[in-house]
Amino acid sequence: MAHIPERRSLGRRLKPYFAVFDGPLALILFLLLCTGLVTLSSAGHDFPGRLEGQMRNILVAFVIMWVAANVPPQTLLRLAVPVYTVGVALLIAVAVAGTVKKGARRWLHVGVDIQPSEIMKIAMPLMLAWYFQFKQGVVRWHSFIVAAVLLVIPVGLIARQPDLGTSLLVLAPGFYVIFLAGLSWKALIGLAAAAGASLPVVWSMMHDYQRERVMTLIDPTSDPLGKGFHIIQSTIAIGSGGVTGKGYMKGTQAYLEFIPERTTDFIFSVYSEEFGLVGNLVLLFLYLLLIGRGLMIAANAPNLFTRLLAGSITMSFFTYAFVNMGMVSGILPVVGVPLPFMSYGGTALFTLGLASGILMSIQRHRKLVQT
Template identity: 75%
Template sequence: MARIPERRSLRRRLRPYFTVFDWPLGLVLFILMMTSVITMTSAGADFPDRVEHQIRNFLLAFAVMWIAANVPPQMLMRLAVPIYTFGVALLIAVAMFGIIKKGARRWLHVGVDIQPSEILKIATPLMLAWYFQQRANAHSWKSFGVAALLLGVPFALIAKQPDLGTALMVGASGFYAIFLAGLPWRALMGLGVTGAAALPIAWSMLHDYQRERVMTLIDPTSDPLGKGFHIIQSEIAIGSGGIVGKGYGKGTQSYLEFIPEQTTDFLFSVYSEEFGLVGNCFLLVVYLMLIGRGMMIAANAPNTFCRLLAGAITMMFFTYAFVNMGMVSGILPVVGVPLPFMSYGGTAFITLGLGAGILMSIQRHRKLVQT
C-alpha cells in the first residue's frame, strides 16, 4: 500500500519565511531602534506624534527588511542591472522634469513626490557587485575604469540636483564595492593626488551655500548668530553633557530649541547632552557591533557578488554614522546625513532596512549559493 505523504501544517510551511533574520544583526538593530525611541521621546517633546511616526517608520523598515531577507542573492543578481538602469533613468527624469523645492531639483511627481536618488544608495553597489562577479578572475585597469563610469553617472546626476549629502553616500557605497574588488593601491594613491590637485576646480563648482558650509566648518564663530549658529549650539550641547550627561529629558539645549533639526540630523546632539560621554561610548560600541557583524557576513559570503555587496552595504552604514557624528561635532561640514537607525525619517529607514535585509539574505543563503 502506497504511503500517503505527510501534509505539513500551515505553521511549518510559513516558518522558513519567519526564520530569515540574522539574530546577532537583528539584536543590534533592535538596540539602536529602542535607543532612538528613548531619545526621540525627549527630543520630540514639542513635535506632536513624532514618536508614533518613528515607530511607524520602524515597522515599515522591518517589513522591507523581511522582504529583502527572503529574496535570494541569485535573484538580486538578476535584478541588479534593471534596478540600476531604472534608478539612473529616474535621475535623468528628475533633471528634466523634477520638482524644485528650496532651490533643489530632487523630487519627481508620480502621484506622490519621490526622491529617486535614494534608490541608488543600494542600486549602485548592487550593480558594481554584479559587474565584478561577471569578471571575477579578469580584473584589469579597463574593468576598474568601467566600474568608475558606472559609479560616476549617478554621482554626477545627484550632485547636480544639488544634493551633495546623498551624492557622497552613493559615491561612498560604490567606491567601497570597487575597493573591495581589489582596486590597486597605486590607483588609490593616484586618486588621492588627482583629488588634491582638483580641489580648486571642485571648489569653483560648488554652490554658494555649499562653500559657506565649508567656511562655517573652519570658523563657525565668523557668523555666530547666522550660518554658524547651528553648529555652535550643537557643540555646546555635546560638550555640556560631560561624562555622564545631564540626565534623560534634562537637556537644556534641546528643550530651549537651540539645537536645529533635533529629531533628524542633529539627534546625536540631544543624545550626547542627556547621556554624556558614557552614553556616546555605548552608542559607538553598538555601531561597532553592527559594522563587525556586517563584515563577518561579507567575509563568509559564498561568492564575489555577495562579498562585495555585503561589504559595501556594511561600510555604507559606517559612513552614515561617521559623517553624522562628525557633522554635529563640528569636524565635518553639514551635509544632511541622518544617524543610521536612529534619526527620524521614513525614506532613510527604507534604504537602511533594505540594506540590512540584503545582509540577512546573504547570511541565510550562503550555503545555497554556488560559487
C-alpha cells in the same frame, strides 16, 4: 486507528517566517532602534506624533527588511542591471522635468513626489558588484575605469540637483565595491593626489551655500547667529553632557530649542547631552558590532557578488554614522546625513531596512548552500 495530526504551538508555526533573520544582526538593529526611540521621545517632546510616526516607519522598514531577506542573492544579481538602469533614467528625468523645492530639483512627480536618488543607494553597489562578478575575477586596470564611469554618472546627476549628502551616500558604497574588488593602494594614492589637485576646480563649481558650509566649518564663530548657529549649539550640547550626561529629558540645549533639527540630523547632539561620554561609548560600541557583524557576513559570503555587496553595504553603515557624528561635532561640513537607525524619518530608514535585509539574505542563503 486514524492518525491525529500533531498540533504545533504558535511559536513553531511562526518560526519559519522569522527564520530569515540573522539573530546577531537583528539584535544589534533592535538595540539601535530602541536607543533611537528613547532619544526621539526626548528630542521630539514638542513635536506631537513624531514618536508614533517613527514607530510606523520602523514597522514599514521591518516589512521591507523581511521581504529583502527572503529574496535570494541570485535574484538580486539578475535585478542589478535593470534597477541601476531605471535609477539613472529617473535621475535624468529629474534633471529635465523634476520638481523644485527650496531651490533644489530632487523630486519627480508621478502622482506623488518621489526622490529617485534614494534608489541609487542600493542600486549602485548592486550594479558594481554585478559588474565585477560578470568579469569573473579577471580584473584589469580598464575594468576599474568602466566601474568608475558607472559610479560617476549617477553621483554627478545627484550632485547637480544639488544634493551633496545623498551624492556622498551613493559615492561611498560604489567606491567600497571598487576598493574591495582589488583596487591597488598605488591607485588610491593617485586618486587622492588627483582629488587634492582638483580642489580649486571643485571649489569654483560649488554653489554659494556649499562654500558657506565649508567656511562655517573652518570658523563657525564668524556668523554665530546665522550660518554657524547649528554647529555652535550642537557642540555646546555635546560638550555640556560631560562624562555621564545631564540625564534623560534633562538636556537644556534641546528643551530650550537651541539645537536645530534635533529629531533628524542633529539627534546625536541630544543623545550626547543627555547620556554623555558613557552613552556615546555605548552607542559607538553598537555601531562597531553592526559593522563587525556585516563584515563577518561579507567574509563568509559564497561568491564574489555577495562578498562585494555585503562589504559595501556594511561600510555604508559606517559612512552614515561617521559623517553624521562628524558634522554635528564640527569636524565635517553639514551635509544632511541622518544617524542610521536613530534619526527620525521614513526614507532613510526604509533604505537602511532594505540594506539590512540584503545582508540577512546573503547570510541565510550561505547557510542553505552549506546544508
